[in-house]
Amino acid sequence: MPFPPSQLPRQLVDILADLSTVLFSRHMDADGTITYGWFSANVEAVFGYGAPDLTLTPKGALNAVHWADRDAHVEAVRASAAALERSVERFRIVTAAGETRWLRGSAQPSRNPDGSVEWEGAWSDITEWMRAEAHFQTVMDHAEDVILTIDAHAGIAWGNGAVERVLGWSIDELRGRCLATLLPGLCGMPEHIDPARCDLADTMRCFLRGTQEVSAIRKDGSTFPFEMTVSEVRADGRLSLIVIGRDITRRRQLERALTEGQKLEALGRLAGGVAHELNNMLGPILMNAEMLGRTAHLDERNQGRVARVIEAAKHSRDIVRNVLAYCRNQPQPLAPLDLAQIFRAFADLAASALPPSVKLEAHAPIQPVTVVGDPAQITQVLLNLANNASDAMGGIGILAVDLAVVPAGEPAAQAGLDPARAHAEIRVADTGCGMSPATMARIFDPFFTTKPIGQGTGLGLSVVQGLVKAMGGAISVDSQPSRGTVFRIIFPLADEAPP
Known part of the structure; x- marks a missing residue:
């Protein structure tokens, strides 16, 4: 059993032994019983077992074949016998020392007159090749x-x-x-x-x-x-x-962000120039309106109209100054202020600015609500939200604007602010068309707008968010399609009273 077949030259057997290739002869009776007739002399060098120690399982697999590969190996042998086609075999063995090795080989079948099948074949040790392949696959997978x-x-x-x-x-x-x-x-x-x-x-x-x-x-x-x-x-x-x-999804997103940033920078330079020109024009308007209010003999109704012109001009002047300060990268000084007073002034201004078909419902506490901020910026934020709400309602609907003091607790924590401090909350709610979750997730993105071309820049809400954050506050939104939209702005209450 351990000797090579006589028809093979001794030199060939020695060469195959040096290549860790085991020659074998396999036999399967007509009843399906599998046996091995001989192995080349180097079988012990590869398997760790001598030929007498290589026994068979009841199904016909060598005892050295790894238990997980035995069934597949025997099935391949039987399929080769049934089709009388060369069997290509790759399987693992466990040597006598407990080492796992990979073998690969082939065997050519021939059928005897009695129905039995004979194979002459060879198995080569490909362990190092399989390890290299596994290492390569691991590297590539990472x-x-x-x-x-x-x-x-x-x-x-x-x-x-x-x-x-x-x-x-x-x-x-x-x-x-x-x-x-x-x-x-x-x-x-x-x-x-x-x-x-x-x-x-x-x-x-x-x-x-x-x-x-x-x-x-x-x-x-x-x-x-x-x-x-x-x-x-x-x-x-x-x-x-x-x-x-x-x-390259992320790369494209970064490229778009860079492009939008460059557009915003160019728009900022343009806005700075426009703001400078507007500032020059607002001076005479404000001066003449104040002179008209002091010198002209006007009835009470027209005096109120002049007062609103002066108030609007001053508000426009403050907004222009904010734009100029922003374009010049100059931080605006923040100071304690009465948010309730600013809120009531905004309500009067919004009542005259919104379409008559938009019903404004504004509620604010009588007592002062002190926060740290900039009056013009807060007014700008509220006017922006009011105009957006009017557009969302198509110029017809109810705009509810409320100011309240919120005790310390969860709302502030959810907004990323100090939950140990009380906060002022401004709620702006409309009865408009509402937004889908996908739209709501992007409304604060620069240049994102749902308005038709020419009717929106997509800068309003991104600027609103920036102004609110710069004053130490937070803004959130809740909306559903056909259910309207609610914006909530919260500012921490200040420790000192406004001057």
Whole structure:
């Protein structure tokens, strides 16, 4: 049993022994019983067992074969006997010393007149090759980029772990498919042809070599920008493609943010110039309105109108000063102020500025509500929210604006403010069209607007949020489609009274 067959030259046996290749003869009776007739003399060097110690399990597997591979190995042997085709075998063994090794080989079957089958074959120790492959796979799986190999005739052949992380497909699901499964926009097949009928050789023509940005599709059907490099490899007369790509969604978001920032910077310079010109024009308007109020003989009604002109001009002057200070990157000084007084002044101003079909309901406490802030900025914030509410209601509806003192506790904590301090809360509620969750998540983004082109810049609410945060406050929104919108602004109460 331990000797090689006489028909093999001794030199060949010695060479195979040096290559850690074990020769064997296998026999299967007509009733399916499997036995091994002989092993080459180097069997002990590979298995750790001498030939007499290699016994068989009841199913016909060698006792040295790893328990997890025994059934598959025996099934492959029986399938080879049934089809009389060469068996290609790869399995693990556990040596006498307890070491796990990988063997790979093949055996050619022949059927005897009595129905039994004989195999002459060889197994080679491929342990080092398998370890190297496992190490390579581990390294590739930790790469951030998607890496795929595509065979000209067999489709997608291999991929790393990033394939599933980025695209949602396991490599087993993709193996054998056309690359168009992931990149349908580049496929040259007509739309009416089922991709399953695609000639995989067309893959070589559909996908351009080099680096390009494409739209990739995940397993769930979602798409995203994908930058990929396609390289061509020819080996053993066979053509393959290597695709290396990455999800560039974040890069595109950063590029858009940079572009919007540059637009905002340019708009800031423009706003600074416009504000300077407006400031020059507001001076004469305010001066003449004050002179008219002092010298003209006006009845009480017209005196009130002049007073409102003066108040609006002063408010406009303060807003212009804020714009100039912002454009020049000059922080506005904040001081304690009575928010209730500013709130009542805003209510009077809004009542004359809003359309008559918008009913304004404003409620504020009689006693002072002291916070730290800037009066013009707070008025600007409230007017912006009031105008947005009027637009959302189509100029018809109810705008409820309330000011209240909120005790210390959870609302402040949810807004990221000190929960141990009491706060002033301004609530601006409308009966307008409301917003979807997707829209509500973006309303504070610069340049985001739901208004038609020419009717909105998308800067209003982003500026509102910036002003509120700069004064130490927080703003939140709650809305549902067809249910209206509620904005809440909270400011910490100040420890000292306004001057």
